[in-house]
Amino acid sequence: MNVESSRVGYDASPLLEEMLARDPIAQLRTWLDDAYATPGLSEPNAMCLSTVDSAGRISSRIVLLRGLDTRGLAFYTSYFSRKAQAIGDHPQVAINLYWAPLHRQVRIEGRVLQLPEDESDAYFASRPRGHQLGAWASEQSEPIADRNTLAERMAHFEERFEGEEVPRPHSWGGYVVTPEYVEFWQGQPNRLHDRLAYERDGRSWRITRIQP
Ligand SMILES: Cc1cc2nc3c(=O)[nH]c(=O)nc-3n(C[C@H](O)[C@H](O)[C@H](O)COP(=O)(O)O)c2cc1C
Numbered sequence: 001m002n003v004e005s006s007r008v009g010y011d012a013s014p015l016l017e018e019m020l021a022r023d024p025i026a027q028l029r030t031w032l033d034d035a036y037a038t039p040g041l042s043e044p045n046a047m048c049l050s051t052v053d054s055a056g057r058i059s060s061r062i063v064l065l066r067g068l069d070t071r072g073l074a075f076y077t078s079y080f081s082r083k084a085q086a087i088g089d090h091p092q093v094a095i096n097l098y099w100a101p102l103h104r105q106v107r108i109e110g111r112v113l114q115l116p117e118d119e120s121d122a123y124f125a126s127r128p129r130g131h132q133l134g135a136w137a138s139e140q141s142e143p144i145a146d147r148n149t150l151a152e153r154m155a156h157f158e159e160r161f162e163g164e165e166v167p168r169p170h171s172w173g174g175y176v177v178t179p180e181y182v183e184f185w186q187g188q189p190n191r192l193h194d195r196l197a198y199e200r201d202g203r204s205w206r207i208t209r210i211q212p
Pocket of ligand 1: 046060076078081082083141
């Protein structure tokens with residue numbers, strides 16, 4: 001097998017207009033439920049997040065979807081990271097979710113805002129203690145001499161917070177992406193895939209079928 005010749009045929013049921021929810025968040029929830037119900041599909045909430053910085057340079061990385069409500073899609077990260085700096089420069093992002101066993105992709109474009117502090121506090125408090133300490137130990141996106149230095153920083157914060165709850169560092173918290181464009185892609189035979197795109201139309205959404 002190699003990249004030139006490996007080929008997967010897509011034979012899932014088609015995605016038809018009448019099957020779609022009126023609201024793309026509701027439709028995304030349905031597809032996430034399908035992904036969670038698919039055996040062997042690991043981390044259905046992993047999504048590729050692309051940002052653009054002040055120099056117009058685009059960068060992508062995976063983050064985990066940690067909330068989905070009428071406001072949009074929430075994720076958590078370091079507010080001092082490379083992605084956070086880009087968001088500060090340019091609060092417009094693109095997200096991509098791909099579930100290979102289902103032959104499905106969702107593309108989202110929208111504006112991003114920091115979540116209110118109390119929501120970040122509540123989510124941080126729900127994380128395992130080791131992950132909380134990791135948020136203190138790591139200055140995300142900054143260089144570090146070696147792995148041992150990171151382990152020493154972790155040990156330092158383990159000692160500092162011994163016997164007490166780990167507070168949320170101010171450098172860490174959530175963002176919510178308010179979607180402006182959401183496209184659902186369902187793989188189909190002969191590369192004649194279904195693509196149905198939602199775009200804001202006043203207070204509702206307009207749905208357009210796009211050629212594959
Ligand atoms: C499966 C997976 C899940 C991840 N989840 C997160 C996440 O929720 N938040 C986060 O900050 N980084 C997460 N990461 C790490 C990011 O991909 C990235 O390395 C990190 O956020 C630094 O990116 P930046 O330097 O562009 O800011 C995850 C990586 C993978 C592979």
